[in-house]
Amino acid sequence: MEFDLNLLPVALAIYEERSVSRAAQKLGMSQPTVSVALNKLRVALGDPLFVRTSHGMEPTPRAASLITPTKDILQRINAEVLSSTAFDPAVTTRKFTFALSDIGEMTILPKLMERFGAEAPFASVSSLNLPPEEISAALESGEIDLAIGYFPDLKHRNFFQQRLFSHSFICLLNASHPLKQNRISMKEFLKLGHAVIKAEGRSQELVEQLLEKKKIQRRIVLSTPHYMTIPFIIASTELIVTVPYAVGESFAKLTNIRLVEPPLEIPHFDLKQHWHRRFNKDGPNMWLRSIIVELFGE
CATH class of the missing domain: 1.10.10.10 (Winged helix-like DNA-binding domain superfamily/Winged helix DNA-binding domain)
Structure with missing residues (x-):
């Protein structure tokens, strides 16, 4: 018995x-x-x-x-x-893992690592660039703590999400490019050779879907899965590329690149942080989310 x-x-x-x-x-x-x-x-x-x-x-x-x-x-x-022991970031040696695209790494990690150095000096950070279809299982298992970016598929009731900020798109040209206007015309847009990024992230799909819907066919000279090669290519050629605004702004600060408004309105998209409901009341996860929204929330 x-x-x-x-x-x-x-x-x-x-x-x-x-x-x-x-x-x-x-x-x-x-x-x-x-x-x-x-x-x-x-x-x-x-x-x-x-x-x-x-x-x-x-x-x-x-x-x-x-x-x-x-x-x-x-x-x-x-x-x-x-008993509920309060999480203390100052002494934790925990590893925090994110699902981030290389865009996310450029916009999120510098400020985040600075904050970790001040508040959680013994913790570590790992960034994974996972295919979108693998992110939900990784959040559920705890392999990753947060997915930050544009993930429209994470809408299941087991996932929470919080909007951080809105992104728009911008075109990049070599600073010495013969085109000097701040907004490129559709005629010039179609005439120029294009670099196209086909990364794991979903945000770039918005541009491709819009162009396909409007039956706009560019002359694609380069297709790459990597954002980080783009500033070097644009700075040394007369190609044009369309990227999220924050990425373009970062590239323009680092190298011989200037920003140009695209010839058509491209939909904005929201960047959000996503987490699984299993960890909604988890102390480390709650602290991490509060840091992210404090640093990047509008």
Whole structure:
């Protein structure tokens, strides 16, 4: 017969109070409920456990032998299961893992690492560039803590999301390019050779879908899965490329590149942080989300 561990607090309360009624009051239970629990204990252990005397309910030797292990069990449950220890970033050695595209790494990681150095100096960060179809399983398993970026597929009820900021798109040209206007015409856009990025991230799809919908066919000279090669290529050729604005702004600060408005309105998109509901109340995950929204939320 399985023993009901829920009966142990009743035995401990009666032992300490030497009274069923006072034990019931201490436990916040009715006296009949405590009496029923005591009877269950007696049947389960084959011993009267507590005997009424002139000094109250005195324990039998069998009951007395229960008290020390019962206290140990209840203390461990309170300390290891029921207590909520606050997460302290200053001492944690935890590794935090993100799903980030290389765009995300450029816009997120520099500020984030600076913040980690100040608040969580012993923690580490890992960035994974996963295919979109693998991100949901990685969030669910805890392989990654947060997915930050444009992930329109993460809409299942098991996922939470929080908007950080909105992105637009911009075109990049060599700073010495013969075209000098701040907005390129559709005629010139179609005339120029294009570099096209086909990365794991989903944001670039918005540009491709819009051009396909409007039946706009560019002259594609270069197709690459990597953003990081783009500034060097654009700076040394007369190609044009269309990228998220924050990426273009970063590239323009680093090398011989200038920003040019595209010839058509491209839809904005929201960058969000996503996490699985398993970790919604997890202390480290909650701290991490608060840092992200503080640094990058509009």
